[in-house]
Amino acid sequence: MPNGAAVEITPTLTGVTGPLTWSVTPRASIGDTLYTRPDNPIAAYSAPADLTADKVTITASAGGISNSIQLNVKPSPVPAPWVTLPVTWTVTFGDPPFLTGARPVDSAADESGNLYLAYSAPVSEIKKVAADGSITTHARVGEPISLAFGPDRVLYVVDRLGGSAYAIRRIAADGTTTTLTQTAPYDAATGTIDGPSRVATAYTLSLAVAPSGAVYASDGSRVRKIAPDGAFSTFAGGGCEAGIPPGSACAGGRTPVDGLGTQARFMGPDDIVTDKAGNLYVSDTALIRKITPAGEVTTLAGRTSRNFDFLDDVDGTSKAASFGGNSPMAIDAGGNLYKLGSRGQLRKITPSGVASTVATSLGFTGAQPQNGIVSLYAGTPGVVVLQSYAQLSKIRVD
Incomplete structure (x- = not known):
């Protein structure tokens, strides 16, 4: 450790x-x-x-x-700086300091190891970082918030529109952009609605694309599936929305339940990734949930209670492990998950549910909020790429 x-x-x-x-x-x-x-x-x-x-x-x-x-016990490995990112933001001093302006908010990698970064408005771009560290503009999108690559070398992008609506764009290797689907404006009174493009609604979307080409997104209290014609359906979960209206029975929180499809329940799904077999893994607040291609939801690791209130992230197997909350997550070719802890720990979760800490003291911001880690990538065996607002760095985890 x-x-x-x-x-x-x-x-x-x-x-x-x-x-x-x-x-x-x-x-x-x-x-x-x-x-x-x-x-x-x-x-x-x-x-x-x-x-x-x-x-x-x-x-x-x-x-x-x-x-x-x-x-x-061993010293924690130290990240090595790789690429300095363009400064598109401004540090605004407060207690604590915070960033204003455009920021890189998510990343995804293609099969060649090129990394693509989503920059928020007003930059509104997808920037490509090649293996040699060079940076170019790949495409321009209104308000990109989530990225995922499909097996067809197409980059899928969640584009946040005005009025609580979203579009999912498809960007080809040559930068050509098309629209897969678009949601209607979200209404907390009715919650998310399944249906065709421009009828379905979504609270918030975080993308994953399976090797089969199936497109999924975590959304509020459920995981959605988006068909090739742009129609939304609920793949797993249900019940309370993340956007809890005043007076809702869900205001006190949600209880996780394993099960098939809509019988399952999530606490608050966020980052979502897929392995080579098409299984989905979801960061669900204090839990790591696994969803098979058939929609069976199980808890891979984590628990909803703590033995020590001041220790959010504890190593262990399955329910003996604990996690401090939702945070960036990535998966490597061997099916190992990497998740950022609540206090700068980098956690590794094996396919059998063994959670261990492989590095600590990462992404501390203090008076420099640009150092906060917003995305992870685990492409090269034994190496995890850390994306902050200011730079990309690499850390060995083997």
Whole structure:
């Protein structure tokens, strides 16, 4: 585990009674990072940033019996700057400072490894970053907010229109742009509506295109499928909308439910990616959800409760892992997911649901909001590309 990662530990002390005590050796100069609960035989350990030892031993004792576990600790890898992006924004000083103006808000890569960045208005462009780091303008779109490549080398773009409506554009390799579909304006009183182009509505759309060419989008409380003729249907999920009207029964939140198609429920789906088999993976607030091509929704990793309120991202397998909320996510050729943690951690989730922290202290902004990470790309084995507003950088995760 790298410095800054967190794990939870439950001791095995069968048949032992009496108070439970914990210890950790060695300790770092910044103090104790072993957290315990008096009402629960569980502890959490977060490796301090200044820990120089490569191993720590954590011991639980009760009734004269002790049990220990040894954890391997290593320094977090450091991102290497790759490409400096055009400055299309301005830092506006406040508490905290924030950016105004156009920003790169999403990215997608083609089969050759070229990266495409969606720049918000007033720039309103899709910029292409080649493998050599050169930047060119690929196409111009009104208000691009989400990108995904299809197997036909066509770039799909969500274009936000006025009046709470969206269009999905198709941009060919030569930059030619066509419209796949367009939604009618969204109305919170009626929620999302399935139907043909210009009749269907959407709250917000984040795209993924499967190897089969099927187009999907996470949207509010569900995942939508967009047919070749532009018609919208609900592929999985349902119930409460993300745009909760005042007085709605959903105002207190949504309960996740695994199931088939519209029987499933999501907490708040956001980033969505697809693997080579056409399975979808959705960042669903505190969970990672998997959706098969048949629409079966399961929870790959994560849980809705925390043992320690101040530890949002905890490593573990399946329901033992926890995630701090929605954030950028990417998938590599082996089906491993990479997700940004709530405090700058880069998490890796294997196809079997094992979540581990591979890097820490990424994207901290402070007085420099341009350093915030907005997108990830995991094309080259063992390397993740981090996209901030100011630059692209690469970090090794093998």
